[in-house]
Amino acid sequence: MPQLVKKYNGIISSDQRGLISYRYHKITRAINIAFWNIDNDTKNSLYVGSYGRNTAINTGDIDILVSLPRDLFDQMSNNRGNVQSHLLSSVRTAIKTTYPNSDVRADGQVIKINFSDGMRFEILPAFEKPAYFMSSPVGYDYPDSNMGGNWMATNPKAEQNAISIKNNETNGLYRATCRHIRFIRDTYFSSYHLPGIVIDSFVYAAIGTWQFSKSNDSSTATAAGTYEKMLLEYFTTHPTYQLMAPGSEQAVSTILSRDYLEKVLKKIAL
Incomplete structure (x- = not known):
């Protein structure tokens, strides 16, 4: 589920x-x-x-x-x-x-x-x-x-500024997604090493134009689960072992955590 x-x-x-x-x-x-x-x-x-x-x-x-x-x-x-x-x-x-x-x-x-x-x-x-x-x-x-x-x-200030802008553009969906991935990681996969910067950089890259609906806090006007499946699809279609940190554009390696991120995303979407 x-x-x-x-x-x-x-x-x-x-x-x-x-x-x-x-x-x-x-x-x-x-x-x-x-x-x-x-x-x-x-x-x-x-x-x-x-x-x-x-x-x-x-x-x-x-x-x-x-x-x-x-x-x-x-x-x-x-x-x-x-x-x-x-x-x-x-x-x-x-x-x-x-x-x-x-x-x-x-x-x-x-x-x-x-x-x-x-x-x-x-x-x-x-x-x-x-x-x-x-x-x-x-x-x-x-x-x-x-x-x-x-x-x-x-350059943490650049990262914080970029994330604040992205969160506002998505009506809070960006930070909600980052926190939810952490919750799933900590609840079901507590032994996994999945750094916060990997999570935040991935969501920043994947979220696109998705946002919370201002009326009911659901992620855009689509069927439940569509957004979560999109995150997993983005992961599977972008097989990179390196992300770019928001704002600073510094390289974020995912070599040691990519498999863990996949498991968490599958738990969210499937």
């Missing part, structure tokens, strides 16, 4: 969002004191990942980008060795001053904080790129300490 797309408004409670905000501001303050020499809990940080794109359905992973001074990036780029690992260690030390009793560890590209209530934060330290075109969202360079260390690029 198909599991048709539905809305998930308010699935993360206001109490949970309040706790997320409290921890977000504490982490931001620690970073600003350590790296910017200011006592401020709002500047130089933003929510990213599924929570930042507003497609999350739980608080298992909360992703934060913390922006560090660009001159530090320039300084580190001139040094030898795995400076990315050293940077992650410095960020971990700063966060430890705020959460000394929590499990805080560096892991490849991020600092992970595992809280005792099951909530996990992943903090991505990054450096804002110089703004050449002020009309476009500014991207960031961030460290990858794997394989001897290197720098990678991301």
Whole structure:
């Protein structure tokens, strides 16, 4: 029996969002004191990942980008060795001053904080790129300490802007679909590794002109299940192992998760 797309408004409670905000501001303050020499809990940080794109359905992973001074990036780029690992260690030390009793560890590209209530934060330290075109969202360079260390690029603001526009164009169907796919994944296939960015990028590519009807919140004026079958058909007729992230147009590999996405889409459509 198909599991048709539905809305998930308010699935993360206001109490949970309040706790997320409290921890977000504490982490931001620690970073600003350590790296910017200011006592401020709002500047130089933003929510990213599924929570930042507003497609999350739980608080298992909360992703934060913390922006560090660009001159530090320039300084580190001139040094030898795995400076990315050293940077992650410095960020971990700063966060430890705020959460000394929590499990805080560096892991490849991020600092992970595992809280005792099951909530996990992943903090991505990054450096804002110089703004050449002020009309476009500014991207960031961030460290990858794997394989001897290197720098990678991301543009979460561009992704968030593109998703917000798409969601408005579809009367909320875009985010509802992303959340529904997560719900099916977590309910029926909890062992699968199907990242949120793969889900969000796939739906962005597949949704086309489909939208919720403003009158009854059904997906366009067609028979029930037509939209869900379209998603599965789009998947089977576009056998790519790479998607493009909304807005940023950065490559999103699906090599390790494509089979899982297919199973979830079949659960929704068939």
